[in-house]
Amino acid sequence: MSISSSLKHFSLSLLRLPLKLLVREQGAPSDPKQEFELSNDDHIIYILRTQSVTAIELLRRQAAQLQLPTAKVTDKKLAVPESGSCLFLNNRPSVFRRSRVNSAHKVSIAKLVQAQKANPDKTFKLVPVSIYWGRSPGKEKSFLRYFMSNVEQSGRFAKFFIMLFLGRQCLVQYGEPIALNSSQVNLDNPPEKTAHKLSRILRVHFNRQWVATVGPRTQNRRDLIDGIVASDLVHQAVEREIKKTGKTRAQIEKQAGKYVKEIAANFSPRMIRFLSTTLTRLWNKIYAGIEVNNLKQVRQLAKDYELVYVPCHRSHADYLLLSYQLYHEGLVPPHIAAGINLNFWPVGSVLRRGGAFFLRRSFRGNKLYTAVFNEYLYRLFNKGIPVEYFQEGGRSRTGRLLTPKTGMLAMTVQSMLRGIRRPIMFVPVYIGYERMFEGKSYVGELRGHAKKQESVGQLLGVRKALKRFYGKVYLNFGQPLALEDYLAKQNIDWSDLQGQAQARPDWLSNFVVDLGDEINRRINAAVSLNSVCLVSLSLLATPRLAMDKQELIAHLDLLMTFARQAPYSEHINIPEENGSQLLDTAQKLGMVQEINDPAGDVISIEGDEAVLSTYYSNNILHVFALTSLIASIFQRHDDVTHEHILNAVKSVYPFLHQELYVRWDINELEERTNQLIQTMLDHKLLFKRGDEYIPADSEAPEWSRLMLLAQAAQPALQRYAMSLTILFSLQPEQVIHRAELEQESQKLAQRIAALYGINAPEFFDKNLFKSQVKVLKEQGWVEHREGIGMRATESCKDLYQSILSMLSIPVQQGLQQAARSLRQQARDQILLVDKDSPELVVQDDTQKED
Incomplete structure (x- = not known):
């Protein structure tokens, strides 16, 4: 062993005690051996960006836990570096010199390439490893950023303080290995040429990994506000507002600035670290564990795409669980679109610093607010910050996915049309709970009680709920959806719209409806079957x-x-x-x-x-x-x-x-x-x-x-039969408005629930009847006359008979009898159409809109 190697080994031994006391590293992924299919027979070489004795010692500790080859200093005298050897792309920086390229790693890689060619039955793998302390991206204008966020450019003195203050927030990130016998490596080329190419690939990997794990530098909040107010999009909205209201430019711009403050997140890595520690204790107390599935693909996508996480929305815990788990898996926590109802003290401030940005329930009639929000969302995308929003618009109280609210989707598409640096990739996420702490409040709301407004008092009431145990939580990542690919699949040509800040093409409304439905289907495709859901489904099948x-x-x-x-x-x-x-x-x-x-x-x-x-x-x-x-x-x-x-x-x-x-x-x-x-x-x-x-x-x-x-299908079949029974109970000259059909279907469902003791308020959920009337129209099963009403078509008769044949005879008879009774009571409110005349005969004083 050379003197240099001996000195490095001595340095390692000196480091072990302070590292043991100061540093608690976490690996991501938690089991790289399983995720990357690393075998005990593989010849593994660790690749790090910058030379560091600390890094070797941390890898040595990790390897012992993960049953990977022990990390060691590379012995340059050996013909082939040993398994577990560490290679560095850059030399260690010093007080007076930044880190420089270390050409020695190319020599070692060339030796490995030669060894792979000489031993085709053996697999040599290069495993890139990144080490992050605190994972703070730093601000765009900050003197401390150089020392505290760009750790790899820090010397020994600065690194000591980094370990002292951020040692408990150390992440060891393992990247996708490069197998030297894979198609990615051409063994027929000279080893030196192959080594040079692999070195470039590894440098690109480390740059992209930094973006995926740490994220872009944060902008000063004052600069953000001034930048949005001065943007072309907001400037045009200000001009319109001046003409409309007669107010001065200063007044309108001041209002725009207030909107930015109301909306914008105030992301703080310190708050993320605090929440990570706090939530770890909370989750360990109330949950039996968080099971994560299909995350590997997301790790890869985060390096090249602008990720938009679109989870289902079941609980307020959704916000925290997804960000928490992504952070612990070595990915940047997303900025989350949250309802303005959550912006109350002290929750609003905590969420805002954790990456939440707030939006109002409706933008209607407020063009200035719309412009400010659009500009803010565009800047998040363009800067490369991952975003999360719940397209359902609110928490589901029935357990089903809600019909998507397409506003955020439309603004996302418009940002893409305007032009951003990376392509957008939607990541559907299914979040499943064995038990939910909002269960009690959901029961009340399902029974018709008003939803309680979020407040400090309600927050204090959660303490009691958090004393219970809620089983496991499941985070399943679904099949990603590339926005540009989906546009192409729909045969939409958007090339002429690129660069337009306010593009709203004719196809946009229908497209985002289809897009929202497709994302919902992909969320459902990532479902997790758990004990409570399966037992519930089984027992509900009994009377x-x-x-x-x-x-x-x-x-x-x-x-x-x-x-x-x-x-x-x-x-x-x-x-x-x-x-x-x-x-x-x-x-x-x-x-x-x-x-x-x-x-x-x-x-x-x-x-x-x-x-x-x-x-x-x-x-x-x-x-x-x-x-x-x-x-x-x-x-x-x-x-x-x-x-x-x-x-x-x-x-x-x-x-x-x-x-x-x-x-x-x-x-x-x-x-x-x-x-x-x-x-x-x-x-x-x-x-x-x-x-x-x-x-x-x-x-x-x-x-x-x-x-x-x-x-399991009977409640749905009964609901379909209800709407059809009402349609077929009409006289030949009668029609019914869509709103009336939905209302009468709901009343019939309530009647059936009362008669048969169905204790499931979602059985007569009005949204379900809206959905099925929409299907009746789309499939041509009803004839719709604008402003007059609808009636069943001939093709609808076969559908009706088919559905009735799937119901038991008592249920069918009870449903038809209840429908006749309700129609008799409501006959004075039905609109009649004379067969020979287009004139409406309205039996009630108010004509209802269809």
Whole structure:
């Protein structure tokens, strides 16, 4: 060993004690060996950007924990660097000299390339490793930024203080390895040439990794405000406001500045570190863990794309959980669009420093505010800051995804058209909870109580809820969606709009509606099946929310069979537990009660849990909706042809596709239906006889399981039947306005719920009826006359009969009788049209708008 190597080893030994006392490093990803498929047989070389004895010691500690080769100083005398050797692209900086290129690493890489060519059966891998202290991007104009944020350019003296103050915030980030026997490396080239190329690739990697992990430098808040007010977009809005109001320029610009202060985040790395520490303690107290899936692709995308995270919105914890987990996984926490209702003391200040920017519920009528918000959002995108917003607009109280509010999507598209540095990539995120701390308030709101305004008092009330245990949380990242690719898929040519700050093309409104629906489908495709949701779905299939324990376990096992043998999507997260273990988890969380009985124990849901069970069931209903729909066909049919099943499924599917954001388009439906039928055949729920399918014998347990599967789709089928029953109860000369059809459908649902004891307020959710009336119009099942009303078309009769055939006879009869009763009561409010005259006969004093 050379004298130089001996001195480095001596330096390492001196460093170990202070590093042990001062530094607590965290690795990202947490298990690089598994994520990057590193084998014990691989010859691994660590690549770091700047020479550092500290880095070698930190890597040595990490390697011991992760079962990776021990990090060591490279012995230059060896023909091939040992596995675990560290190579540095740059030399260590000194007091009087910045870091310079270290050419020695190219010599070592060339040796490795030669070794790979000589040993094709062995795999040599270069693993880039970045080390960050505090992860502060620094301000654009700051003397301290040089010392405290650009750590790699800091000398020993500065680094000592960095370790002293930021040692507990040290991140060791592992990058995607480069295998020297991969297609990325041409072994036929001279080793020196290949080494030079690999050196360039690694430098680019470190630059991009910095952007993904630390983010761009933050702008001084005063400069941000002045810059937005002086921008062309806001300047034009100011000019319009001067003409409209007669106020002075100074007054309007002052108001614009106030809007910026109201909107803009005040991002603070110190606040992020504080929240990280605080939330770690909180999550450990109330959750059994946070399970993250499909994050690897996001790490790669963060280096090249402007990321827009679009999660589903179930809880106020969503904001914190996603940012927290991204930070701990070595990614920049996004700036989050939050409702102005959350901007109250002290929460508003904390959220603002954590990256939240605030928006009003409506921009309507305030052109100046709209211009300021648009400009602010554009600057976030253009600067490379990741953004997060909830396109549903608010928290779902039903467990279903809400219809997207397209305002933020439209502004995102407009920012892209205006021109930003990196292409936009939407990242759908499914956030699932076994239990939610807002559960109690949701029960009240579902029962019609007014939503409580966020306030300090409400915040203090959360303390009681945080004393409970809420099981696991699931963060699943869905299939990303590139905005430019989606525009191309829709055959939209936007090239002539580039550079326009206020472009609002004719296609924009319809495009963002389609875009929002597609993002919702991708969120649902990343669903996580958990114990509470599965048990809720199972018990809601019974009349009294109770089931024999062994039958429940068998049904849970059956649901898991369908999930595994006919998976909903490649991004779905399926638990490894069996039915018994899933039920045990639900019991521990206090969701169900077990009643001991000599004939067999019974599992039931009681009280508020019965209402909440519909919420949790709706989280995963889309996964089993098609399975349930197929099973429903056999409620009243003993033998069914394959063609009959396909026709029935295709007729109802547009409703499910719209209401539940089920992922398949109509062209994929036959293949998926065949897959589910085959699974039913495999488990003897169905049998094939010639060209027909027959259900299991009514005395067999498989028949009961098939009928239990059918129940999940029944509430939806009943709602569809309600609107159609009202349409077909009209006289030939009658029409009905859209609003009336929605209202009467809702009243009929409330009537049915009262008659049959359905304790699920979402059963008569008005938004569901709006959704299905929209489908009726889009599919041409109703004839709509502007300003007059709508009536069912001839093609709608087949749909109606198909849906009725999937309902039990008592339910069908009860629904039709209740509809007749309600229509009789409301006959004086129905609009009549004379067949031979376009004139309206209005029986009520007020004509309703369609």
